Amino acid sequence: MCGIIGYVGSADANTPDAIDILLDGLSELEYRGYDSAGVALANAELDVYKSEGELEELVSSLSVSELREPGVGIGHTRWSTHGPPTDTNAHPHTDDSGRVAVVHNGIIENYQTLRDELTAEGVTFESETDTEVVPYLISLYLESAENADGVRSDGGSIVYERAFRRAIDRIEGSYAIAAVFEGDETIYATRKESPLVLGIEENGDGRAGDADGQSTGAEGGYYLASDVPAFIEHTDRVVYLEDEEFVRLNGEGYEVSDEDGTTIEKTVKTVDFDAEDTGKSGYDHHMLKEVHEQPSALRQCLRGRVDELAGTVTLEELDTFVEQEFAAPIEFVACGTSYHAALYGASLLQQRGIHATATIASEYTTDRVPVDDDTLVVGITQSGETADTLRALREANRAGGTTLAVTNTVGSSAARACDHALYIRAGPEIGVAATKTFASQQLTLLVLSAAVSSQISHDEIQSLRRVPDQVRTILETTSAREVAEELVGSDAFFFIGRGLHYPVALEGALKFKEITYEHAEGFAAGELKHGPLALVTENTPVFAVVTGDGQTARKTISNIKEVEARDAPVVVVTDGASDVERYADYVLGIPETNERCAAVLANVQLQLIAYWVANTMGRSIDKPRNLAKSVTVE
Structure with a gap:
């Protein structure tokens, strides 16, 4: 490191x-x-x-x-x-x-x-x-x-x-x-x-x-x-x-x-x-610059891969590889932020009827997660040099599995060690806390899930194409700074979400603790009542991601009511479709889209919350204590 x-x-x-x-x-x-x-x-x-x-x-x-x-x-x-x-x-x-x-x-x-x-x-x-x-x-x-x-x-x-x-x-x-x-x-x-x-x-x-x-x-x-x-x-x-x-x-x-x-x-x-x-290009921190680079990074991620007129997605790097039938499991291995992307990717594939799981790379062995000739093991690592992920991929190779690196770095160890490489195209990221690389991982995995399943509708392609502009809208209209300044000094910060928003809640909490040094935890929303609710007080803000107006949104609203009854401040990240605002103390809006793309948009608001709390507290944002960008030791 x-x-x-x-x-x-x-x-x-x-x-x-x-x-x-x-x-x-x-x-x-x-x-x-x-x-x-x-x-x-x-x-x-x-x-x-x-x-x-x-x-x-x-x-x-x-x-x-x-x-x-x-x-x-x-x-x-x-x-x-x-x-x-x-x-x-x-x-x-x-x-x-x-x-x-x-x-x-x-x-x-x-x-x-x-x-x-x-x-x-x-x-x-x-x-x-x-x-x-x-x-x-x-x-x-x-x-x-x-x-x-x-x-x-x-x-x-x-x-x-x-x-x-x-x-x-x-x-x-x-x-x-x-x-x-x-x-x-x-x-x-x-x-x-x-x-x-x-x-x-x-x-x-x-x-x-x-x-x-x-x-x-x-x-x-x-x-x-x-x-x-x-x-x-x-x-x-x-x-x-x-x-x-x-x-x-x-x-x-x-x-x-x-x-x-x-x-x-x-x-x-x-x-x-x-x-x-x-460079910083006039921003106070690399992290803030990189958050604002996300619209262009996401456009670069989609370039040449999504054809709205033809109604298709194409991954030229993988050629005919993605056209095969994936009857065997797809195993994701990753660490930290990339593990949250892996959880998101596994959920996307599960929605499309493909058996997929995500394992923390340091916990991965082929004894614990069996691999055979039909298994695809996907290692997600922004640097392509993450030691735990590289070890897991090499072990999968030795066991006979097919390996795919999802990385930001051309020529990296992961790209060279794997059978295939898929690049997220986020460009250089200097801030230790991953921002544009996580969003680019999300979007790349969304395209990958559509490609390997051959399942994508015209509406979803349109939604994909709109994501970069919608991220820009969030950056131009967000009230994250004002919300952050109101909540500085709280005892702890909880982040909750269901389905595809659960990995976003985990990433929101990780980003928060990385650069603020404050206690933050992410939970599947339904797990609050199975223990964490004991920690909720009037000085424990709860950030909830709620989009759409379906069953998932309604259940998450029930969880919001649970913390509201304990006088906890509630911050909702929402597209407004479920009328969840009536139960919230603060609202961070995102443009309306489908659930898969909404997870990318919601993450941006949580990045900004972490940044502005850390900035208000005078933290070392680009160089958080005890951390490094590329984790090359196990």
Whole structure:
């Protein structure tokens, strides 16, 4: 869940200073962790600077102007797993001689065994992290290889690469690791079940050069990062590393190889967003910007997939795959917000007569949820790097099931690990709390459910097409800010819904607790009277999602009356069809539509409630405490 950045200037170019590249890259990666940050500059000497706290703490401690020189460097922003956020636990970590510096994202599962082994060799560890064993392992193997044959003709030490590979060979777990050495202007890196991507800036603008193969040292620079936003300002040309691939990059270029050292030809791809996509565009927070980007994100999600004139939905990515009969269960696996999307997707399929279930990915095993050759396992992960979801998908693959990744990230681990990939097309999302990606997941699953069942009416297609404009209407007319300001200071906040609105209630509560730090819970509306009602008081607002005027709406109104009788403030999110407003203290309206699309619209109002309560309370909205955007550890 940590963020890694690396940079090497081309030997043939007038390259920018490494410290500026590293600090700018880390600022774009803080959504992955912001407990501490650090950089290592590997020029004639190896200089390491790191600090507890957010990136600004590191920057304020540096004399950046004195560090400005072309060269090589790596940086890291941390989300703590082993040891609290302190200066000592911050990355990069070095050996005691300061010859090697390492940054790491992931979990080293056998670190205690390695730590005990190294302690017996005389090593004294300073930090509580699992990462610190890596530079000491590298140092151990360096000492045993000092007299090995020397330097590559294209730059970079054979000794250093061998020591790095031997150390990695000892590690068990998930990781993306990058290392630099004193006196060697080269970065050595590898990955396993944790993201790592190269950026290639050639001819000075990042947009030129050949489309395939290894670098030949064109002008520009070479970047290494956990995610593309770290270097998108400089180049849109990328190489995605696969598990157990190694990369060596220096001023002469880069080389990717397998675990045996055999060179691998990699395809250079072009990403389809630019630096402006990751900025705030005048909004106070990334989250608010991304909430307001939902109309355009949803239009992009539907583009080319919904044909109103023909009355059809088409998913070109899946081709004939969606045309088969799904007699066997469809199993959704996901975590957090994506799990709420999975619940929504499973309910959509159930409505269309297809057996579907949703399981939290960390609880998923093929022993518990049997998989055979006819089973479709759908992993939902906005980043495509969620560790629990990736493990579940890989287990399903081994059991013989067909796997489908529903993700926002082209080239992500999930997209590459699965038999099929379906992209939600939400664009970059920087705020830790998912907003436009959840709405895009909802709409993508709505299209998927129609496609696999071949069941969609002309009215439903029209409703789908209207969703982006209806979201815009909500954003322009909402009274969420006023309602939020009235309710700040309440003891707890409950969210209820039935049917397709139950996952929306869960997501509303999750979004609320993520950024306000207040107690919030989501319930199936009918479950209130089976225990949670004991917690309801006059200081416990209840948010209820009620649309349409059918049996589901009437039953939810009965639940609203239950909390009304306990003097709890009631906030309803409604299209007004059921006359539920008469039982509410506050009303958040949505345009009238069908139940499936209404779940997308209702979610927007609950996002805004969470945002405005958090904003009124002065919370850190884009970087909520203890959380990170991409959860790459189990």
